[in-house]
Amino acid sequence: MKQEQFELLYRDRWQRFEGLLSQLERGSAKAVAGELADFPGLYRQVCQFLALAQERCYSAHLIDELNDLVLRGHHQLYVRQTGFWSGWGRFVARDFPRLVRQEQAFIWTAFGLMYLPALLFFIVLQLAPHLIYSFMDPAQVMSFESMYDPGSEHIGRDRESDSDFMMFGYYIYNNISVAFRCFAGGLVLMLGSIISLVVNGLLLGGVAGHLTNLGYPQTLFSFVIGHGAFELTAIGIAGGAGLKLGYSLMVPGQLTRLASLKAAAATGIRLMYGVILMLLMAAFIEAFWSSNGSLAPAVKYGVGALLWSLVLFYLGFSGRSPSSGQRPDA
């Protein structure tokens, strides 16, 4: 068949298809609701026209035009319906804790990398208090001392004037950014995650050890215990996700390195969604509850213990199927 004949015969079909396409691209799917059922059929026809045109060596301009239509049609037809909002409930209730249990080897390692240096530094500081200055400069130490001075009305802040809401914004910005970098840095031979976890651990142990020496442990621990349940756990999970990224590149197993990295990133990013939610929670608690200096420490310890058991119970048991523990597909 000559190209002219071909165009005469079929042009109206792909013009109709183009009309539908431009309506859909403008987001007015309702306008073409009646014709929507024809779309897949028309798309397949246009695909066939393109294949024919290529095979029969029709002219480049026709092939380009059909190629353009197929591309645009492909994008309308093969949009993944992610269910962006509807999926969240199931993710929180079931998928995230399952994922944490599935990747627990990495996450326990991350906790180790954070808590062991913290514990060690804490003990060292009890024996040799001046070593805090080899890790932090004196100005930083001073600022921590004033932040956790039992006399202050708002604990954990440099300046008394800072409002709860301002700190809420700051915690979100700072903590989630730290978690993101902790995750991404893991790609580089796991180094970014390891450094981030160890430094955070040393900071935690250092501040705790120093303030214990000064006799302020009460203010610090009653401050940290509430939001720490979410914050420390979330940072550990982010670190674990980062370790998984680096590990997938170093030990790809049966996969190619690229495939292994892609799979690890897909799992890791889902862990990060949970981390974001946990850190939002932590920022809220830290800004509006932990910092309140007028509450008795006993109340804070009580609520803190409750929050810790909540987090551990949630991650340990939520989403298990009732019969026989975890389902294999989790």
Add this chain to the structure above:
Amino acid sequence: MYPGMLENRAAIETPEGVELLLTPAGPGARILAYLIDGLIRLTIFSVLSLVLAFFGLVGKGLYFLFFFLLEWFYPVFFEVFRRGATPGKKAMRLRVLYDNGTPVTFSGSMVRNLLRTVDFLPFFYSLGLVCMLGNRAFKRVGDLAAGTWVVYDFEKPAPPAFQVEGSEVLPYPLDLDEQRALIGFAERSGTLSTERQAELANLLTPLTQLKDEAAVSYLKRVANGLTGRHQASLAGKR
């Protein structure tokens, strides 16, 4: 996946068995897009800080929130909800797609944008640039992990940009590459010297039986015929 040595257009096969041709975008266009986005972000940020300065401490809290969102979620928002293109990418006619040519979703966009941190290492996207130059689809590390790539947005093919009197129809069909070569010759002839045009046209003397001036004008007329412009006039006559 890649037909020629110089050609970097990649063919993606759809489930219908048709190949889609996509052109991955190189570092130049992407750096420009990034700079445009940087300017836009800076503008949004300056305006916001000015406005929020009037709202005291609540304003400061919002300032941190917006700063966080702009830093991490600006690209994600546009890539997911605005056809895979941030304003900068749109200006450069780029868009982000999955490897199989489908539009990028939230997860893919999150992975590629969180891993920017790695691409940035050790300073100003050096690792990302090295990685981009190391593969044919110009993927940075984030793209490799997310299974995404940045391609030139497809647009309706432009009509051929050359004017030639008359057209010839060949007695035999040419395949797509051959057609493109002839049309390309006609389009670029404006930038070639007459001698060079003749030299190129003479390569085809065994087929056309023509030399120099005659060969050049014959090839241009054939190219004109291939663009389909003569068919519009034919269809008009009918």
